[in-house]
Amino acid sequence: MSLTEKEYIARCKQLIGEQLRLVSDDGTLRQRDLESLADSIEERSGIRLSLSTLKRLWKKDYDQVPHPSTLQALVSVLGYKDWQEFRLKQAPLPAAPVAEKPARRLNLWMILPAVAALVVFSWLIAFRSGQPASLKPVVKGPVTFTGNKTVAQGVPNTIVFNYDVRNVVADSFFFQQSWNEQERVKIDPGKHYYSAIYYYPGFHRAKLIANDSILKRFKVHITTDGWFPLAHHVSRESMPVYLPQEGSIRDGALHISTETLVASHIDVNKDFTLSYFNVREFEDTYSDNFSLDTRVILDSTNLNACPGLSLVVMCEEDIFFVCMIRKGCERNSNIKMGEVYEDGVQNDLSSFGRDLYKWQQLQIQVVNKQATISLDGQPVRTIRFKKDFGKIMGLAYHFTGPGGVDYVKLKNGKNKMVYEDEFGK
Missing domain, CATH: 2.60.40 (Immunoglobulin-like)
Structure with missing residues (x-):
């Protein structure tokens, strides 16, 4: 008999409990176990699930199906790349026994996937640390x-x-x-x-x-002194190349030229990323209430089949970001507002497929932890998040190749303009 979605979730929770040696009282977890689990998930997936989310998941009477990004984060602890892989590698449930206790004799093929997952995950931990999987300190x-x-x-x-x-x-x-x-x-x-x-x-x-x-x-x-441009080639060994700040503004935009990139020894015939950072503590501006208005463009290039650009808002505890992509490549798009992460694989992010070789206006409006993303003045996504990520501490733009920023306007929750740059216009 195949598993239902809720049975897959129950099995996932059971395996996580066994792997991390979590103590469950009547189906719930203690506060310190919830904190340890949240840390483990963040370490392996880069996603920080709130304690309230985990507490709700481990409630004895919990019978909902979590958001796909939450499921993806959970199975990362077990060494799976995504929820679909976890489901595919689970054996079907045996017929429900009549006895009060679960049947103790299981065919080997029924438990091999779970055992294999635990063995592989333990081996990975041992390989990374040079020792067998360790107990809690x-x-x-x-x-x-x-x-x-x-x-x-x-x-x-x-x-x-x-x-x-x-x-x-x-x-x-x-x-x-x-x-x-x-x-x-x-x-x-x-x-x-x-x-x-x-x-x-x-x-x-x-x-x-x-x-x-x-x-x-x-x-x-x-921190940076104003806008700091850098570039790096797409490889793990590549070090960033710091580009000259003087000359980075041209024609009323923050826009590094191809000539400057070549003069800085960037091979423009290979894939590279161009970034602009402005990292500072923006006065009285917090993650739960702010607005950001900007306009961006990607220079025409044939190097990358799916070129894209992204805007990142850095906060004290996490980041927000919006990724726009070339039309036809929407599967590669992703957005993150608060603790909510959405990718183009399991979500319809077709609105973020754009003609990036033309100027695109991007706006993020956050009011009481509800984020509305607008493109060219039209709202395309609304996301409500729950966590408070503290002050806004920096902005960054990333382009798959040369690109530019026309203007930046950042307002706080009191609708006060805390930062504005039109780059000489």
Whole structure:
């Protein structure tokens, strides 16, 4: 008998509980287990589910089907790339037994997928840390994790982190520079300093980790002096190339020319990303109430079959972003408003397929945690989110090739213009 969607969800929760050794009382989880689960999901998927969402999911009488992005985040803990893969690899349920307790004898083929998932996931953890999958650390006292910049502003910027984990009993300790788990490195618990270079401006959240649990976070705000352009080729080994700020404004727009890119040793015949960062603390402007109005364009290029551009709003606790894509490539589009993430695979984001070689007006209006996205003055998406992500700490534009920004207007919840730039017009 095939599983229903709710039975798939129940099995997913059961496997997560076994994998993370979560203690369930009458189908619910304790506060510290919910926090640990939220951290584990964020580490593996980049999606931060709120404690209220997880608490609701683990309620004994919960019988709803969560949002697809929530399901995707959950199965990431079990090593699956998405919910569909998880479903495909689950065995069908055996016929329901009449006895009061579940039947203990199961055919091997019925449990192999779950066992295989656990074995593979445990192996991945062991491979990453060099040790078998670890238990939760035991924290017996205060834990120190702070950092100091070596330069006040700009990039590159080395942060000297100071840590003290003498009160923590764990197998392994790690430092993670930001959200990217690939930046996780092992550290010596007997020492107290670890230095990291930040090559990109932004609002980063460094992490001190024991075994696979986050002990502490430290916020790193790498600010810029106005708009800071950079480019990098699309490869993991590629370092960013910092472009000259002088000359980045031309014809009344923030628009780096192809000539400037070539002079800066960017190979314009290969795929590359051009970015503009303006990272600062915008006065009295918060994630739950603000508006942003801008106009963007992508220079014509034949290098990429599906060129796109994105606008990112950096907050203290997370980011908002909108990605527009060439018409016909809408599957590759994605948006994130608060904790709500939508991609073009499981959502209709056809409105975000645009003729990017013409100027496109993009507006984000957030009122009491309800975000409305408008393109060329027409609302195309409304999303309600629940979390408060704090102050707005930076803006960034990313283009798959040369592109420009015509103007930027940012207002706070009081409808006060806190930042406006028309680039010399």
